[in-house]
Amino acid sequence: MKDILNNSMFFGVLVSILAYEVGVLLKKKFKFALLNPLLISIVIIILILVGFHIDYDTYNDGAQLLSYLLTPATVCLAIPLYEQMELLKKNWKAIMGGIISGVLTSAVCILVLCLIFHLEHDMFVTLLPKSITTAIGMGVSEELNGIVTITVAVIIITGVVGNVLADFVYKLFHVTHPVAKGVGLGTSAHAIGTAKALEMGEIEGAMGGLSIAVAGILTVIVAPIFSHIL
Incomplete structure (x- = not known):
């Protein structure tokens, strides 16, 4: 499982999007200010990286696809x-x-x-x-x-x-x-x-x-x- 995640160029993008969607769902369901989607996604991603012993650089290489969209989104x-x-x-x-x-x-x-x-x-x-x-x-x-x-x-x-x-x-x-x-x-x-x-x-x-x-x-x-x- 770890090798699959490490070798997938879309791993960072997939994890980021899914983690954020979980945060959005929690915010909509409980309507609690501290359940910020971005904050929730950060916590989930940290837990995944630590739990599967995945290097941050491996995650970041895949997540760069999302980073490119930061400027045009702004x-x-x-x-x-x-x-x-x-x-x-x-x-x-x-x-x-x-x-x-x-x-x-x-x-x-x-x-x-x-x-x-x-x-x-x-x-x-x-x-x-x-x-x-x-x-x-x-x-x-x-x-x-x-x-x-x-x-x-x-x-x-x-x-x-x-x-x-x-x-x-x-x-x-x-x-x-x-x-x-x-x-x-x-x-x-x-x-x-x-x-x-x-x-x-x-x-x-x-x-x-x-x-x-x-x-x-x-x-x-x-x-x-x-x-x-x-």
């Missing part, structure tokens, strides 16, 4: 944005203000926490891209000589946490405007957060898609500047 988020173009024009000042403040808040929080916990420079630059999409975050981390693998893990954790806690946070702070919800999720929790925004509504999803792109660009500019502080 670009497709421009479609709901185009459909809400009039709303964007009416609220562009508030939207841009929200995204800029979100990017700066993320960078400042990382700086403060690194100072508190006495983290070294390499770990600081590794954490800086935590709130942007993986496709951009990996490049930023590599450019700043960070640890790319840790950056990817932190980006995923950030997205999952944002996805899971979104409803609770919005209820706690009485955030009801769809534009504010979308901008908040897209800026702080990138594509995974935007997936949650799309569940909330078309406007939320459109604003989340916009926030991913703008926050990514701003982080590319802000991260090198902050990297010289610590």
Whole structure:
């Protein structure tokens, strides 16, 4: 069985899709926030790799077929944005203000926490891209000589946490405007957060898609500047 899995070029794709579908089914059945499909799929894949003693590189070689779709899938988020173009024009000042403040808040929080916990420079630059999409975050981390693998893990954790806690946070702070919800999720929790925004509504999803792109660009500019502080 192990040899079959190791020699199959589609093993990574098959396991990833099936694990995610299990997560989706659990989320629909129990409607519990912590049962996030991505989080469930991560746990299932880890258990399979450990249980069958399969190397991560073997799984990753097959899963690369899915990774190639990451960038075009992110670009497709421009479609709901185009459909809400009039709303964007009416609220562009508030939207841009929200995204800029979100990017700066993320960078400042990382700086403060690194100072508190006495983290070294390499770990600081590794954490800086935590709130942007993986496709951009990996490049930023590599450019700043960070640890790319840790950056990817932190980006995923950030997205999952944002996805899971979104409803609770919005209820706690009485955030009801769809534009504010979308901008908040897209800026702080990138594509995974935007997936949650799309569940909330078309406007939320459109604003989340916009926030991913703008926050990514701003982080590319802000991260090198902050990297010289610590």
